[in-house]
Amino acid sequence: MATSKLKTDRPTYASDFIASDVERAVFLGNPVLDNMMTSLIALGAEVWSNRRRMKVVEALLAEKGVTAEMIETYMPTTEQDAEWQKDRDRFIDLTYSPLLREGDLPVSAAFTRENR
Amino acid sequence: MLDRRSLFAATAAVGSFVGATFGSRKAKAATNTSVNMTPKGDVEPRGSKGRLERLPTLDSESIHDFVTGFRSWHSKGSRVVSQRVDKIMEENGLDPKGRYTREEVLPLIENDHIVGTSGRTWISNQQITWKNLQDHFHDNADAYIAEMEAADKAGPGTLELNPGLELPKYTKHEIHIQPGGYVGDEFAGHIYHYGTNSFYVGAIGDNEQDQIHIGTANRLPTPKDGKVMRILDMGCGTGQLTVALKERFPDAEVWGIDAGGPMVRYAHMRANDLGVDVNFAQRLVEDTKFEDGYFDIVVSYIINHELPQDISRKMIAEAHRLTRKGGYFYPIDFRSGGDTGRAYGQYRRWWDHRWNTEVWSHEYHTLDFDGEIEKAGFIINKETKPALPGFGARHAEKLA
Numbered sequence: 001m002a003t004s005k006l007k008t009d010r011p012t013y014a015s016d017f018i019a020s021d022v023e024r025a026v027f028l029g030n031p032v033l034d035n036m037m038t039s040l041i042a043l044g045a046e047v048w049s050n051r052r053r054m055k056v057v058e059a060l061l062a063e064k065g066v067t068a069e070m071i072e073t074y075m076p077t078t079e080q081d082a083e084w085q086k087d088r089d090r091f092i093d094l095t096y097s098p099l100l101r102e103g104d105l106p107v108s109a110a111f112t113r114e115n116r
Numbered sequence: 117m118l119d120r121r122s123l124f125a126a127t128a129a130v131g132s133f134v135g136a137t138f139g140s141r142k143a144k145a146a147t148n149t150s151v152n153m154t155p156k157g158d159v160e161p162r163g164s165k166g167r168l169e170r171l172p173t174l175d176s177e178s179i180h181d182f183v184t185g186f187r188s189w190h191s192k193g194s195r196v197v198s199q200r201v202d203k204i205m206e207e208n209g210l211d212p213k214g215r216y217t218r219e220e221v222l223p224l225i226e227n228d229h230i231v232g233t234s235g236r237t238w239i240s241n242q243q244i245t246w247k248n249l250q251d252h253f254h255d256n257a258d259a260y261i262a263e264m265e266a267a268d269k270a271g272p273g274t275l276e277l278n279p280g281l282e283l284p285k286y287t288k289h290e291i292h293i294q295p296g297g298y299v300g301d302e303f304a305g306h307i308y309h310y311g312t313n314s315f316y317v318g319a320i321g322d323n324e325q326d327q328i329h330i331g332t333a334n335r336l337p338t339p340k341d342g343k344v345m346r347i348l349d350m351g352c353g354t355g356q357l358t359v360a361l362k363e364r365f366p367d368a369e370v371w372g373i374d375a376g377g378p379m380v381r382y383a384h385m386r387a388n389d390l391g392v393d394v395n396f397a398q399r400l401v402e403d404t405k406f407e408d409g410y411f412d413i414v415v416s417y418i419i420n421h422e423l424p425q426d427i428s429r430k431m432i433a434e435a436h437r438l439t440r441k442g443g444y445f446y447p448i449d450f451r452s453g454g455d456t457g458r459a460y461g462q463y464r465r466w467w468d469h470r471w472n473t474e475v476w477s478h479e480y481h482t483l484d485f486d487g488e489i490e491k492a493g494f495i496i497n498k499e500t501k502p503a504l505p506g507f508g509a510r511h512a513e514k515l516a
Contacts, residue, residue: 001288002300003300004300004301005254006254006257006301008257008258008302011279012302012377013302013377013378013398014301014377015283015299015300016288017289017290017296017299017301018285018290018297020289020290020293020473022239022293022471022473027233027235027236028229029229029232033236037233037236038236038243041186041237041240041244042240042244044186045179045182045183045186045248046179048179048181048185049178049179049182052178053175056174072162072173073162073163074174075163075165085181085185088182088185089189092182092185092186092189096189096237099237100230102200102230
């Protein structure tokens with residue numbers, strides 16, 4: 001049985017639990033590839049986070065002078081939400097569609113004019 | 117009907133379902149305007165968006181927005197993977213439209229790089245979803261624990277925690293690979309609530325304003341005699357349906373029970389924030405401690421595929437004991453799918469069970485769930501429309 005990594009003396013009503021073994025999973029034949037994939041997605045999340053923050057900044061700058069609190073508490077409009085989600089989907093498509101590439105030529109594959 | 121895979125990797129959103137109803141009496145305005153919900157001790161640095169407290173930092177909100185979008189994108193890509201699996205079946209001289217067991221399918225496709233990439237990216241995104249949430253709540257644990265402590269004894273609703281309750285092993289798994297599962301993390305409720313909201317997008321619609329739970333509550337039938345004095349939500353989780361039931365039936369005494377202490381603790385705090393008077397208790401669905409025939413309506417929301425078959429049977433028997441004559445039991449869950457199907461579907465079901473830690477889903481899919489309900493003494497009303505579109509209707513009446 002596992003226990004929470006949080007250390008506190010206060011009652012939390014959490015119990016022990018049976019930990020999943022998903023951290024050991026290898027889906028791509030080599031854990032390095034699996035790990036790179038996770039890093040790549042995490043990188044995407046960070047990039048998106050920055051881009052989204054910039055959108056907030058730009059939106060605020062367009063209106064008036066900006067404070068940090070104003071940026072942190074900015075509430076997107078319904079229209080902005082829709083527009084940003086559309087841009088998010090384009091960003092995700094650009095970044096991750098290559099993962100579905102079905103490559104099948106080895107490095108030693110012969111070169112012919114028809115390859116071009 | 118939607119099956120488990122549809123939430124896991126749906127390819128079609130049910131657009132008309134989005135925003136189907138905000139018809140509740142006390143529903144916070146489902147708009148982009150901030151709502152002033154500030155009970156004592158409330159931790160809500162960025163305010164609320166309708167019923168949902170915003171994630172506490174812009175970055176955590178943006179990362180959550182990303183993983184939600186990635187999940188939708190991944191769902192759309194499942195068509196590519198499905199075609200790939202069909203091709204593999206053909207290459208092995210098998211009919212891609214045939215029905216297979218998971219044991220037949222697995223060796224053929226488990227090492228394919230497209231199938232592997234699909235699984236890897238889905239799992240990685242799921243792990244990042246949980247980590248983003250858990251890290252924030254753990255890093256700010258003192259404030260969030262203090263918030264729950266302030267709410268524990270506050271109203272309008274009540275909370276019963278049972279730290280001495282011996283939790284059966286089946287409750288202790290990290291379902292959906294949620295860290296700590298439903299019982300083992302201090303912030304299981306917080307993490308579950310935000311995390312599962314992302315599950316609905318791209319499958320059956322947005323649920324940030326509890327649209328899906330409110331719609332479900334509003335579509336539930338009333339008993340034939342019209343009497344609704346008491347309602348029980350078995351395995352209530354974060355209480356989204358429990359609250360929606362109280363909003364639908366404001367004069368009823370409404371209870372939500374769950375094995376997870378942190379789950380009902382969060383559910384109680386959130387219900388109080390919303391000003392909804394419901395009762396939450398940490399109890400087991402197979403041993404609820406209520407009197408015989410106490411409830412007019414007993415419901416559950418997508419819990420049975422998280423239970424072993426024997427516990428599902430015990431839960432159904434308990435629901436029959438608790439439902440008064442003329443009342444009904446309405447367990448909402450995926451259809452039971454059997455143990456054969458199209459190759460990709462079988463693979464995904466196995467994969468979801470194995471790697472998304474849907475520990476009991478295979479047992480659920482091989483159980484004659486409707487048959488078990490009828491065996492317990494209920495009569496399933498076949499005329500009732502689904503309370504949750506796509507999940508089928510199991511309006512199990514206890515005859516007067």
